[in-house]
Amino acid sequence: MVVYELSDEQVNKVFRALADATRRDIVRRTLSAEVRVSDLAAAYDMSFAAVQKHVAALEAAGLVTKIARGRERIVRGQPDTIRHVQELLTAYEDIWRQRISRLDDFLADETD
Amino acid sequence: MVVYELSDEQVNKVFRALADATRRDIVRRTLSAEVRVSDLAAAYDMSFAAVQKHVAALEAAGLVTKIARGRERIVRGQPDTIRHVQELLTAYEDIWRQRISRLDDFLADETD
DNA sequence: CTCATATACAACCATTTGGTTGTATATTAC
DNA sequence: GTAATATACAACCAAATGGTTGTATATGAG
Numbered sequence: 434m435v436v437y438e439l440s441d442e443q444v445n446k447v448f449r450a451l452a453d454a455t456r457r458d459i460v461r462r463t464l465s466a467e468v469r470v471s472d473l474a475a476a477y478d479m480s481f482a483a484v485q486k487h488v489a490a491l492e493a494a495g496l497v498t499k500i501a502r503g504r505e506r507i508v509r510g511q512p513d514t515i516r517h518v519q520e521l522l523t524a525y526e527d528i529w530r531q532r533i534s535r536l537d538d539f540l541a542d543e544t545d
Numbered sequence: 546m547v548v549y550e551l552s553d554e555q556v557n558k559v560f561r562a563l564a565d566a567t568r569r570d571i572v573r574r575t576l577s578a579e580v581r582v583s584d585l586a587a588a589y590d591m592s593f594a595a596v597q598k599h600v601a602a603l604e605a606a607g608l609v610t611k612i613a614r615g616r617e618r619i620v621r622g623q624p625d626t627i628r629h630v631q632e633l634l635t636a637y638e639d640i641w642r643q644r645i646s647r648l649d650d651f652l653a654d655e656t657d
Numbered sequence: 658c659t660c661a662t663a664t665a666c667a668a669c670c671a672t673t674t675g676g677t678t679g680t681a682t683a684t685t686a687c
Numbered sequence: 688g689t690a691a692t693a694t695a696c697a698a699c700c701a702a703a704t705g706g707t708t709g710t711a712t713a714t715g716a717g
Contacts, residue, residue, distance in 0.1 A: 441566040452560035453675090454553040464641045471693060483676055485695070490674095504684040504693045512641040515634050522631050529576045529624040565705090583663060595706055597665070602704095616663045616714040 439517065443495070447518055450494035455479075456487050463497050464510030470499075473508065551629065555607070559630055562606035567591075568599050575609050576622030582611075585620065 439447075450456055455477055462468055462476070474484040488508055491497040495514040499506045551559075562568055567589055574580055574588070586596040600620055603609040607626040611618045 444569070445564050445566065448560045448564035449674095452557050452564060454557065457556070460637060461640055464637060465644050469693080474693095479675090480677065481694080482678080482696080486675070489695095506694065510637075510641065512638055515637050515641075519631055519634050519638075522627050522634075525572060525576060525622075525627050526624055526631075528573055529622065529627075532577050561704095581663080586663095591705090592707065593664080594666080594708080598705070601665095618664065 439521075444521065446490075446494040447496065447514060450490050450496055451518075453487070455484075456491055456496075459484075459487060459491060459508070460496055460510050460515075462510075463508045464512065467507050467509070469505045469507060471505075551633075556633065558602075558606040559608065559626060562602050562608055563630075565599070567596075568603055568608075571596075571599060571603060571620070572608055572622050572627075574622075575620045576624065579619050579621070581617045581619060583617075 451460075458476075459473055462473065470485060470488060471481070473488065474481040477484055488497065488499070492499060495511055497508050497510055499508050501507075563572075570588075571585055574585065582597060582600060583593070585600065586593040589596055600609065600611070604611060607623055609620050609622055611620050613619075
């Protein structure tokens with residue numbers, strides 16, 4: 434399992450992008466179906482430009498990509514980036530598990 | 546597996562808290578060992594107050610807790626919250642998988 | 658008791674964020 | 688060709704963020 438390393442800045446962008454309910458909803462929608470920027474704009478109570486900025490933030494984070502189809506832009510969710518974030522979090526859980534295992538060793542020593 | 550639901554605001558806080566390299570490092574340290582606020586402050590090139598604010602942000606997000614020990618505060622990472630975020634992300638991957646499976650069904654229909 | 662240590666928190670400031678409106682450009686429809 | 692549609696992007700603004708310094712409080716050491 435080859436995993437290209439993300440820079441701190443990239444990781445910041447991904448978490449920052451996910452720290453907004455509208456953007457999380459955009460990710461959901463673009464993972465489940467093909468949507469245009471204007472489909473998204475229609476879904477939220479804010480200006481087209483505001484939605485466009487959310488999409489741009491998600492794109493910079495690698496959570497969505499846009500492809501041109503005529504004058505339209507199709508926005509697609511990027512499950513790979515989601516998976517990458519999960520792997521990051523798994524690393525944190527591993528750190529915890531290692532601590533627990535060290536604690537177990539310590540307790541085993543105590544009962545010698 | 547009972548999972549209490551997190552509000553949008555809570556989820557925002559967790560992702561926001563993780564969108565900073567210093568805070569991610571604090572999470573790592575507090576998951577792997579017991580550390581005091583001043584241990585953390587000594588580890589970064591910024592004021593004590595700044596580190597304290599980072600810890601407060603992590604605490605508000607449920608990523609760490611503080612317990613008093615005399616005049617010291619011990620900061621502990623909260624693996625449960627990490628796990629909760631992972632579950633959230635798994636839900637996104639599920640959305641993607643459902644889409645793929647719908648696509649497979651469609652293709653199966655086509656080849657009838 | 659006094660002094661040093663560990664933490665908390667307020668006030669302040671520069672930068673970033675998340676929205677707005679307005680304008681420009683490319684593509685499609687008629 | 689002209690009009691309508693879809694998108695992009697700049698300029699602007701209020702609020703939030705991430706740092707600072709300064710002050711207050713509680714605990715531990717001598």
